[in-house]
Amino acid sequence: MADHTAMPATSEKAQVPPDVVSAGSYDSRTHSGEEAGSFERPKTWMYRSIKVGPFKLPYYASPPFQLLIVSLVCFLCPGMFNALGGMGGGGQVDPRAANDANTAVYATFAVVGFFAGTITNTLGIKFALSFGGIGYSVYVAAFLCYNHTQNYGFTVFAGALLGVCAGLLWTAQGAIMMSYPSEDSKGRYISWFWMIFNLGAVIGSLIPLGQNINTTTNSAVNDGTYIGFLVLTFLGAVLAWCLVDAKNVVRKDGSKIILMKNPTWQTEIKGLGETFITDPYILFLFPMFFASNWFYTYQFNGVNLAFFNTRTRALNNTLYYIMQIVGAFVFGYALDQAKVRRSTRAKGAWAALFVLTMIVWGGGYAFQTGYTRGLVNAGSATKNDPSDDYVKKDWTDSGYIGPMFLYMFYGFYDAAWQTTVYWFMGSLTNNGRKLANFAGFYKGIQSAGAAIIWAVDNKGVPFMNIFASCWALLAGSLIIALPVILMKVQDTVPIEEDLKFSDETIADVAPQQTLNQKS
Template identity: 45%
Template structure:
């Protein structure tokens, strides 16, 4: 990566030996506003207030509804459209910029939460009028479109603002704040429903208000082109090339770095396990009060899990390759711990055997403490899984174009898995089948990731891993030039 020494005027120092320019960071309040951590915190609060509230709703099992089938179909619609649009959302992010992509991505969340409420755009919602279930499903499909763009912009920004040594910490900061959104949403739900047998409309009103606040934050965020990392290097954002060259970039990203394919099973499993956790365990076994408390504990434990794994992945006492294998080993141990425990419970009930909501396990049931600990450990595993996945993507490249495309791959593949399993739950596939498929997929994700870590993760990102960015700077992303350079510069 290179920049002219006189770019952006004074305050930059050029190092011709390694073709990297170092810039002086702004001071005072301006420096605080343009600090990468400040922007990551703002980004995290966007997800705190939008996807975080969605997670709080989903974590109740069936979106908190008495009939979980409609919610399962809606969530299936979310991930089906998400899977399609996320595959190309990296190119859209590169074309219009991460800030605009993020803003567009927030819009579907308010519509989705509102669809569970009362009247929105003159339609009745499901908890008031059961016949309006189709609107919940439609809102889910629209949310999938916007969410694809939100998460791609999030991934590109989060992995671009940090230095190599900070990626685990930045991911952990983001993940902790993001999941605090679900904790707040779950707290609202628990407070509203502590004496209830069904989710009150006040729960949806509170979550909707918080979601609407999240839509405004991208308008207040800094332009990524003006950002300077803590080591003085400038964040290089995409140059808005033609659509033709950007779609070609999707193919180039895979052909020039096929190791990303070995992470696809890990991506596929990363949202697959939510269905069993939320619908087939939390919703199946617990009444609404216990479900709300489980939901609170699940998302709270995510903050702990992301912090723990982030510290391990960024510790300076270990080389990056050692950290990668350490993270992988922790995930393997956690995977078998929680799934063996969960199997012990799953073998005791089926869809036909679950009781009515009023007869399900309550927080005062003597069996409850052991069951809630399983939810806590599942939350820790989920946070570690997602943080490690993003860290592995970040370890492959510092190229913003590549990171946007890889982030799109991540969310597309994970959403394809989620769409399939939510649909299987909606049509009544046995709980045990869903549970065993979840366990197998998580293990498969780790097995396939191992050779990728062994062969691809280096102690530092090499210049040849930045091929897409080099190509932008050298030939303005002309398709012919990309073809000629790809054989010379890329691994």
């Protein structure tokens, strides 16, 4: 008989569909709460629904509410970082300090990120997220200081510290986003997170837009912009402590997250190595991970900073992140279409990404043929007339609309890529411990690529060369990942398969009512 001590007793008598109970397996995550049966939540505040006026929100320890909190943390921390980075050069006229700081960010991020799943599984998600938020505050403070002291060393140090902090923050975030929802809602959860997170970047972009709206020259953003970002990032670090521990999260149907009951440094380091033994196919996704942040440097510095003046950069930044929200919504909901088998959806998502890669970056090639880094640096508008001053585009200039739409679609493409990669990982397993390692691999390898390309940009490599590397990496990584999409994405992952990577049993994670029926 199954052990019934792990879950609370049930009092509500909703019937569980027959297909949920089988001779040897159970997976509540393929069914919504309405289908899989109800349960009696413990009588504590965490498990009571929250009423706000006429609205009834999910209970505090539910996956949707926990996702909301982690989304708001990223709204306030990485969201502000993205808004600042999207200005090009960290809001400075000369991008060298920001480039070196970003190289430091992603260099340390790459190292820490690879082991961040182990650290997060051991120390917990609240610590990982809050510590990560502090790193963003220090990073913003360094640029505020740079405005007055030109303290290059502090800026680079802040970047290196942020890499350590962000490795933990993003690994915890990824584990929550991929392991908390049921299988049939992972696309929507990723979509919700990406929309809220990028809303932070939209609002963050409105700060420099409002403060520099009358600045038609090319100048650094003012102190008020940095101070606003500093306050918001600190609030994000504090908000992280409002999360509950993963072991206390209960889905609508009563099932829990698959974790380790008593994680230690030894078990988690061992688990990191076991990931490569049990899931070696993850290596085929590494090129997609590597490519996923490579193109930011080109978009922010090679396009926005090089081609537009300060206030137009701020406007472009806002539009870029609005399109991120649109892209996340479109792809997130498309990936959860229940009428189509998940394995079929995976193939369709791959095809959609490949087509988008050809269309968006094909348009980018046509745009990039119109100017070079040499022309921008030399202040020359044309190759034939070096005496002409190179004037960066303002939104009032003729010919602005085309580049504006291209930049918007760069934002849409980024959200489509990130959302789909997370969904691919989430479709391979439902084990929270394993997904924390996957998220760590993703952010670590992603950051290694970013560190390299920020350093390359700082060497003054031609814009067209950097553009070509972006396009080639994106298209090539999709081709390398195709075998995983074709052979490893299943319509559902049996719970027995997920439990192999933990010390939990079905009794620890399945709804009590279902266990009673199995007994």
